[in-house]
Amino acid sequence: MDIDCIIQEPRKSLVPILLSLFLIGCGSDDGDSSGPPPLSAWETGSNPNVTFTASFTDLDGIAHIEPLGEIQAFHNFSEHTYVFIKPEVSEVPVYAPVDMDLVNVTFDGVGYQPMFRASCEVVIRFGHITNPIPAIRDLVVDQGISMFEGQASTLLKFSAGDLIGTTSGTVQAKSFDFGVYHSERPLTFLNDDRFHPVETFKYASCPYDYFTPALRTQMYDLFGPKPLAQPLSCRGPRGKEGTIAGTWFDTQEVFSTPYFGQTEFSPLHVATALNGTVKIVRGTESTVNRVLFGTATHVDPEEVTTEHCYELDSGGYFYFQLQPDGTLHVVRETSGTCPSEFPASGFAVYYR
Template sequence: MMASLAPRQPTTSTRDAEVSTHLSVKAGDLIGYTTGTIVAHTWDFYLSNTSKHNRFANQARYVNSGDLQKLLTADCPYGYFSEAMEAEYYARFGDRSGQDGPGTCDISPDRIGTIAGGWFKQRFEADAIPEGEVGWGMAIVEGADGEVQVNDERHTVRAQHGDRTYADPKTVTGEHCYQYNRQPIEYAYLKLLNDMELAAAFGAGECPAQMPNEYSVYYR
């Protein structure tokens, strides 16, 4: 069944070859295997549970905006394994220094009143968003490995437990600067303007004492 749905020619990516079908499996079935990507050997997979109803800071945006709709029923895949295998997967999580991470899934990371979660380039207006257009601007999350990542289209700033500028995004209710201590050093200065707006500035060097004059505004 699965083989019949695969591309006829081998390919390194199936991102544009989505196929919808119903396939029943039972516990213990081998449904496939992979060595991951060619270089890094990593593999991302996605699980949806239609009985779940995830909540976000601006629920209407996710209900009405293209690909965001699939996040409404997304679920953590590791919880569907046996307890022993689930624990084995979580034990493999760790930060870039090799330290163990907390090993948890956070499917809906938005926290109203904090900087945590997803932010977008434009205010949400249901009648003004083209079909399929998402408009992602930035994500501020703490991953399953315990590492905070601030990602926009051009920057990635990371902070780990033990770093001077580490802070759980879900506890930041005002402003905070994350400093990525690689070479060259980079920072992300974030300031919550209100529940639905966030100012962000990225730059080279150490964290400044206050928000730089040039910054961008993102929206829930």
């Protein structure tokens, strides 16, 4: 544990240091310093600048990585990255990228979701781990816990490079989740109030930026799917002011306790994937609507500042019209082609 990241004054005596550690640790929301900090506070300590020194998996077995902000069914913002296993690889190992403490693990009936603390400020989460080591499997609980509100006790300690388990990923996509969250680096959305009540949205961070330079380069090279030039960052929130790009909601009211980022309130998400495909997801629908790169109506939504109609590869169309008041009018038809002008009626209204 790095004492200097908690104690800023010169070390004149060991007693004041130990006393400060006893009182501060990772801190607490209620300010109660009457007792010792939880075990994890003693072991991980405060370090906002954690460096990951070991790969989280065997990169030779990975087909591509989708960074933050990708569109998937049932989501309005992807706050973790998706790691896709090569078709010819049955499963890949999952390793601890840094010294860290296991603080929680849940099971959804198919895959395990372990959560780790690398420091007071940095939390690591994996999803869809199909075969964790027995020590992790034995610690499964029924529900998740808050990442930063209060401090959970350490269940197991891992060193960088230790095996967490193996995974074959999801049945549908053969992928697993890798997310990192930083309590001192909140994301900024076009409307923070829509997202910030949800910890995973508010504190999502690019996992690959924490790795040493050589590992970081290897992981960024896997961003995809190809073939377009890949970004030099994980992207993050996809909304762009003055355009149709990003997430929209069908309620003007902002709810303080959203369910999974308000997907129950039918958001609409419009963004471009790494291969150039425009993806459109509406509400909790299982369908990801696509406009393929190079097709007649393809336009990057970040370049649409007035209106545009997208004809979908599955049939039908979405017609978007941005209003002067900042709302978005949307027409969705499951058949036919784009009309010559935006309809005067029959549209839905969405809000940022």
